[in-house]
Amino acid sequence: MAQYLSIKARHADALLFFRMGDFYELFFEDAIEAAKVLDITLTSRGEYDGKPIPMAGVPYHAAEGYLARLIKAGCRVAVCEQTETPAEAKKRGSKAIVNRDIVRIVTPGTLTEDALLPARQDQALAAIALGTGGTEAAIAVCDVSTGRFDVTALAADALADSLMAYPLSELLVSDGDLDKTAVANTVALSSAPVTFRPARSANHKAGENLLKETFNIAALEALGDFNRAELAAIGLLLDYVKLTQAGSEIRLDPPVRARSEGHLAIDPATRTSLEIDRSMRGDRNGSLLGTIDRTVTAPGARLLAARLARPSVDREEIEARLDAVSWFADDRDTVETVRSSLKAAPDLERARTRLRLGRGGPRDLVAIGRALVAAHEAASRLTALGTVLPSRISDATQALNLNKDASLAELSRDLETALSENPPTLARDGGFIAQGWDAALDEARGLRDDSRQIIAALQARYADDTGISALKIKFNNVLGYFVDVPARHGDALMKPPLSETFIHRQTLASNVRFSTQELSELAGKISRAEDEAKGRELAIFDQFCSRIDELNPSLSRSASAIAELDVAAASAEWAFEADAVRPALTDDTTFKATGLRHPVVEAALKKDGQGFTANDLNLSGDDTGTHLLLVTGPNMAGKSTYLRQGALAVILAQSGLFVPARSITLGLCDRIFSRVGASDDLARGRSTFMVEMVETAAILNQATERSFVIMDEVGRGTSTWDGLAIAWAAVEHLHSVNKSRALFATHYHELTKLVEDLPGAANASLRAKEWKDDLVFLHEVQSGPADKSYGVQVAKLAGLPKKAVRRAGQILKQLEAEPSAPESLPLFAAASFTPDTEDNAVPEEIVPPSEADKALQQIDPDSLTPREALDLIYRLKALASD
Numbered sequence: 001m002a003q004y005l006s007i008k009a010r011h012a013d014a015l016l017f018f019r020m021g022d023f024y025e026l027f028f029e030d031a032i033e034a035a036k037v038l039d040i041t042l043t044s045r046g047e048y049d050g051k052p053i054p055m056a057g058v059p060y061h062a063a064e065g066y067l068a069r070l071i072k073a074g075c076r077v078a079v080c081e082q083t084e085t086p087a088e089a090k091k092r093g094s095k096a097i098v099n100r101d102i103v104r105i106v107t108p109g110t111l112t113e114d115a116l117l118p119a120r121q122d123q124a125l126a127a128i129a130l131g132t133g134g135t136e137a138a139i140a141v142c143d144v145s146t147g148r149f150d151v152t153a154l155a156a157d158a159l160a161d162s163l164m165a166y167p168l169s170e171l172l173v174s175d176g177d178l179d180k181t182a183v184a185n186t187v188a189l190s191s192a193p194v195t196f197r198p199a200r201s202a203n204h205k206a207g208e209n210l211l212k213e214t215f216n217i218a219a220l221e222a223l224g225d226f227n228r229a230e231l232a233a234i235g236l237l238l239d240y241v242k243l244t245q246a247g248s249e250i251r252l253d254p255p256v257r258a259r260s261e262g263h264l265a266i267d268p269a270t271r272t273s274l275e276i277d278r279s280m281r282g283d284r285n286g287s288l289l290g291t292i293d294r295t296v297t298a299p300g301a302r303l304l305a306a307r308l309a310r311p312s313v314d315r316e317e318i319e320a321r322l323d324a325v326s327w328f329a330d331d332r333d334t335v336e337t338v339r340s341s342l343k344a345a346p347d348l349e350r351a352r353t354r355l356r357l358g359r360g361g362p363r364d365l366v367a368i369g370r371a372l373v374a375a376h377e378a379a380s381r382l383t384a385l386g387t388v389l390p391s392r393i394s395d396a397t398q399a400l401n402l403n404k405d406a407s408l409a410e411l412s413r414d415l416e417t418a419l420s421e422n423p424p425t426l427a428r429d430g431g432f433i434a435q436g437w438d439a440a441l442d443e444a445r446g447l448r449d450d451s452r453q454i455i456a457a458l459q460a461r462y463a464d465d466t467g468i469s470a471l472k473i474k475f476n477n478v479l480g481y482f483v484d485v486p487a488r489h490g491d492a493l494m495k496p497p498l499s500e501t502f503i504h505r506q507t508l509a510s511n512v513r514f515s516t517q518e519l520s521e522l523a524g525k526i527s528r529a530e531d532e533a534k535g536r537e538l539a540i541f542d543q544f545c546s547r548i549d550e551l552n553p554s555l556s557r558s559a560s561a562i563a564e565l566d567v568a569a570a571s572a573e574w575a576f577e578a579d580a581v582r583p584a585l586t587d588d589t590t591f592k593a594t595g596l597r598h599p600v601v602e603a604a605l606k607k608d609g610q611g612f613t614a615n616d617l618n619l620s621g622d623d624t625g626t627h628l629l630l631v632t633g634p635n636m637a638g639k640s641t642y643l644r645q646g647a648l649a650v651i652l653a654q655s656g657l658f659v660p661a662r663s664i665t666l667g668l669c670d671r672i673f674s675r676v677g678a679s680d681d682l683a684r685g686r687s688t689f690m691v692e693m694v695e696t697a698a699i700l701n702q703a704t705e706r707s708f709v710i711m712d713e714v715g716r717g718t719s720t721w722d723g724l725a726i727a728w729a730a731v732e733h734l735h736s737v738n739k740s741r742a743l744f745a746t747h748y749h750e751l752t753k754l755v756e757d758l759p760g761a762a763n764a765s766l767r768a769k770e771w772k773d774d775l776v777f778l779h780e781v782q783s784g785p786a787d788k789s790y791g792v793q794v795a796k797l798a799g800l801p802k803k804a805v806r807r808a809g810q811i812l813k814q815l816e817a818e819p820s821a822p823e824s825l826p827l828f829a830a831a832s833f834t835p836d837t838e839d840n841a842v843p844e845e846i847v848p849p850s851e852a853d854k855a856l857q858q859i860d861p862d863s864l865t866p867r868e869a870l871d872l873i874y875r876l877k878a879l880a881s882d
């Protein structure tokens with residue numbers, strides 16, 4: 001207990017997994033909480049302060065699954081291991097307790113186990129810090145499972161936007177920054193758990209020292225010229241990584257400096273509403289990423305996700321990515337061969353990091369070996385083509401060609417020969433090194449196996465000597481090797497002369513067990529041979545781990561090259577499937593697309609066997625003079641889809657991907673804004689309308705001439721006239737002040753007149769046709785405003801009760817007759833309404849009488865014979881189903 005309490009005192013905020021033999025035990029409050037979250041039995045053991053100590057435990061070998069559940073439930077877990085064997089402890093004194101210590105603190109942002117991590121997504125542990133003036137800020141982000149480490153310097157007010165571009169698992173904030181607005185806003189927006197750290201760890205000096213120590217350099221310049229905010233964020237991050245690794249070395253790749261201006265800025269609301277990597281329901285399915293992802297490796301999937309989350313504004317970078325996709329897009333056969341080779345490549349990136357952190361196992365070694373071979377094969381197929389490769393593909397093939405890196409080739413060969421086919425997860429289980437790899441290991445194993453044969457021979461001899469054919473030599477953990485005979489033969493072995501050889505150990509209901517001198521000696525030999533074999537295997541495992549550590553820079557390059565090739569080939573594959581084209585990029589403010597489509601809606605419609613109507617979109621400002629389009633049209637006609645497909649085209653193009661269109665020319669955008677859909681944010685005390693206005697304000701305050709803006713139905717959350725006034729002002733502002741390329745969808749038809757005064761604005765509408773009594777959506781965009789909104793017909797389509805539809809039609813008529821007198825609207829004078837009778841309730845254009853209605857009206861029930869009545873029923877039925 002004293003040992004437990006002293007360790008627990010150091011980690012009060014984490015559940016303590018206290019290793020005792022084959023279990024991790026939890027005590028006191030920890031046990032109560034873990035039992036509740038994990039649904040495991042809560043027991044008690046011993047007493048403390050006169051009360052029983054609550055206890056709960058999980059088996060050591062199944063700990064990963066339990067850890068996963070605890071982390072998901074928001075807990076942190078400190079793992080405390082036995083740091084010596086009981087035999088070692090005994091040497092210090094017969095009553096000595098084995099030493100124990102924390103080896104790791106498991107938190108949501110510092111996981112490395114495959115079982116705990118989504119394979120196709122990065123895990124971002126981020127730290128934010130502000131510069132002294134409070135206007136400068138920095139983000140340091142790392143993924144401990146892959147070793148990636150990025151640092152970005154940015155303006156404090158851009159913190160939240162930039163941070164949300166990462167798949168955050170945990171956010172670190174200094175206690176000292178909490179009262180700063182930019183930090184408080186970011187914390188409020190964070191969807192990931194926030195961990196507060198003492199201010200001293202977010203200090204630029206501490207950051208500098210930790211950087212030097214981690215990367216073993218004397219001067220910082222070797223890594224880059226970091227400012228104070230960056231160093232503070234780095235300090236906060238590295239200090240925490242160190243804490244969670246319980247003092248063992250930090251294994252991260254050197255930090256890569258990014259500029260926030262290097263990315264297309266996407267604010268959190270836009271990110272959510274455009275469903276870039278998550279749909280509104282929170283699934284990957286139905287998001288842009290889920291729709292276009294054709295990658296076959298985990299590092300590839302993570303790179304694609306990162307590119308879509310942070311599209312670039314660097315034209316050279318984007319063109320290089322597009323060159324790679326284009327090259328593959330010209331040759332589908334090559335795409336197939338490369339993808340089929342890469343498919344066999346396991347997650348080298350995470351495997352190498354686990355091994356470097358001392359948490360890896362034999363399977364990680366196998367993963368590295370297989371990935372190197374598969375990637376080499378993919379690279380060889382590309383070089384064998386003999387054509388000139390674009391720079392990204394050529395760099396990747398160079399990095400993956402094992403003929404160009406002797407040490408990596410040797411490692412790959414050795415891993416292939418040294419490891420057995422199906423190794424265990426843990427190195428300590430042994431049996432993963434193949435026969436023939438190491439002479440000393442083979443000898444120890446030979447000895448062990450020989451002794452086993454000798455035991456078999458001994459069993460035969462004992463059976464012979466005693467005349468007991470049922471005599472067996474068995475093994476268990478308590479007795480070790482023992483002689484086992486059925487109970488009825490027990491007496492014979494306990495009497496002379498046999499009792500001189502057989503020493504009685506245990507009597508069970510149906511068996512009696514004995515040991516012999518010879519057997520004990522043999523058992524000792526076997527166990528020594530086994531220990532030696534295991535020790536030998538562990539030594540070989542360690543040798544491989546150090547080789548991997550030494551080759552880390554090459555392996556890191558290989559992992560990136562696999563990801564690069566995979567993303568290029570997968571993007572070409574998707575382009576084939578989706579009939580997407582390479583965007584032409586410019587430095588001006590062009591946006592000119594023909595036959596543009598919405599990839600996600602199109603894919604969903606395709607599944608149902610329906611087609612998608614492509615539409616053109618030109619916001620270039622030059623030839624037509626239009627950079628702002630007011631989009632009107634009936635509900636359900638496809639306005640939102642048209643708006644979103646414009647924004648998605650920008651994201652795809654600037655991520656270096658093809659765009660589903662016949663052609664597209666795009667002047668690179670600096671930011672993308674969307675104000676679509678309304679949802680409230682009650683947790684932050686904001687009503688639906690308030691959210692809408694906050695987002696609108698952000699756009700009007702920040703959008704530039706280079707931005708791309710979509711706004712859907714701004715103003716609808718309040719009264720008609722207020723809403724119209726706000727929408728009106730927003731369009732004018734966007735047009736004349738922001739001057740962005742923009743699409744503005746609205747149901748306020750009054751707005752369509754605005755184009756007369758705004759030279760850069762034009763009207764466009766989505767067509768719908770009335771056919772018989774129904775509304776048919778054509779999804780085609782035409783220039784000019786829509787004639788009407790057909791809202792009541794759509795309500796009817798949606799299945800509103802007939803009575804309500806009729807009533808709506810009636811109100812609509814009156815409104816249309818007197819649009820300028822809201823105070824006299826029937827809405828505010830419900831009592832004056834005429835009652836809902838058949839005669840006045842059905843506006844003709846909405847529900848004209850059907851043939852069946854007409855037939856019914858002509859009936860005179862009193863004059864019908866039963867036979868005529870029956871005929872009439874059949875006729876009415878036929879009319880109704882017609």
Ligand SMILES: Nc1ncnc2c1ncn2[C@@H]1O[C@H](COP(=O)(O)OP(=O)(O)OP(=O)(O)O)[C@@H](O)[C@H]1O
Nearest residue numbers: 611612613614634635636637638639640641642779
């Ligand atoms: N170009 C298109 N081709 C085929 N189907 C389309 C197209 N655009 C939209 N649709 C279909 O129409 C549905 C409604 O589209 P959307 O939500 O864009 O309409 P809307 O005009 O914005 O409606 P509302 O005004 O009610 O918000 C979509 O879910 C999709 O199934």
